[in-house]
Amino acid sequence: MKAGIGSTLKLFTAMVILAAWPAVAQEAGVTSSISEADIAMYRTGINPADADVDSGMAFFIKERGEKKTSCATCHGGTSPKHGSLKGAAAAFPKWSAKAKRVVSLEDQINLCLEQGVGAEKLEQKSGAMTGISLYVRSLSKGAKVNVKTSGDAMETFELGKRVFEVRRGQRNLACATCHIDLVGTTLRMQPLAKLNGAAAHWPAYRMVNGETTQIQRRFQQCMSNARLAPFPMGDYRMVALELYVTSLANGQPVETPGWVR
Numbered sequence: 001m002k003a004g005i006g007s008t009l010k011l012f013t014a015m016v017i018l019a020a021w022p023a024v025a026q027e028a029g030v031t032s033s034i035s036e037a038d039i040a041m042y043r044t045g046i047n048p049a050d051a052d053v054d055s056g057m058a059f060f061i062k063e064r065g066e067k068k069t070s071c072a073t074c075h076g077g078t079s080p081k082h083g084s085l086k087g088a089a090a091a092f093p094k095w096s097a098k099a100k101r102v103v104s105l106e107d108q109i110n111l112c113l114e115q116g117v118g119a120e121k122l123e124q125k126s127g128a129m130t131g132i133s134l135y136v137r138s139l140s141k142g143a144k145v146n147v148k149t150s151g152d153a154m155e156t157f158e159l160g161k162r163v164f165e166v167r168r169g170q171r172n173l174a175c176a177t178c179h180i181d182l183v184g185t186t187l188r189m190q191p192l193a194k195l196n197g198a199a200a201h202w203p204a205y206r207m208v209n210g211e212t213t214q215i216q217r218r219f220q221q222c223m224s225n226a227r228l229a230p231f232p233m234g235d236y237r238m239v240a241l242e243l244y245v246t247s248l249a250n251g252q253p254v255e256t257p258g259w260v261r
Contacts, residue, residue: 039207049134049205049212049257052127056135059128065119071132074116087143089136090254093243095152102156104239106133106214124233130212134203137256145200145249153243156236160244163237169228175241177226190261199242199249201258208261215242 041048060071074082092105099111106129110121122129149157164175178192185192202215213221216238220230231237 047205047257047259049203049259052131052134052203052212053138053257055127056131056133056138059132060135065113065117067116067118069117071112071117074112085136085139087140089140090143090145091147093147093153093156093239093246095148095156101236102153102239102243104216104234104242105136106216107234107239109133109136124214125217130203130214133214134212134257137203137254140254141256142253145197145246145252145254147243147246147250149243149247156240157243157247159237160240160242163241164244169223169226171227173226173228175222195245195248197249197252199246200252201255201260203256204258204260206260212257215245 061076063070063073070076075085089105092108093102095101096103096108096111099107103111106122106124109129109132110124113119114121122132147153167174167177179195182192183194199215202218203212204218205211206213206218209221214233216233219238219241220233223230231241
């Protein structure tokens with residue numbers, strides 16, 4: 001009798017997993033194949049995102065805005081006016097006393113552009129923002145991720161954890177479905193794993209999309225594929241989710257630009 005119950009439970013479990021398979025496979029982000037050109041590029045060891053680092057550096061040093069100044073005016077050279085940015089990105093997202101909220105690196109860049117440079121802020125999903133944020137993060141390459149989740153940042157951290165864990169949408173899925181509940185399974189040749197130090201590699205070049213992608217854009221892709229209504233980039237829930245996911249990488253070295261499937 002016990003053996004029969006065990007068999008029934010195993011069969012039921014298998015049926016549940018099979019029923020969820022298409023949904024989970026979509027959430028894993030496997031929506032297209034890798035091009036032969038990207039495979040060839042990968043074999044050479046040349047990361048296409050390096051070009052975005054270069055464009056970001058060009059943005060960093062170019063004078064602009066009402067004050068005819070640049071990011072480098074404050075943060076470049078041997079004696080930077082407001083300190084070197086080396087290692088700074090490893091602490092983002094972080095609480096900003098000036099903004100009175102937790103801000104992402106992209107938020108901070110826009111604050112600096114508006115208040116420090118007197119220039120218009122960038123749309124977060126733009127190529128210019130991807131380039132400048134990638135360049136600034138590259139200045140922290142090798143530094144250990146160290147985001148704060150206590151004190152003023154605690155409320156945002158807790159919100160990010162809830163966003164990660166709460167099921168929603170047409171398929172009743174959550175980030176945790178793939179990255180906690182189904183860890184160890186393989187879907188469409190895509191192994192599902194805990195996120196751990198994953199955030200340390202973003203922005204990254206995604207071979208299935210053929211473009212350099214910010215981490216919040218990656219969140220949107222996962223949400224869309226899982227049939228969850230994606231939050232806008234820069235939304236407080238996105239910043240909270242980024243803080244939570246980045247906290248899982250605390251202690252890991254920053255390796256940007258990353259290069260992922």
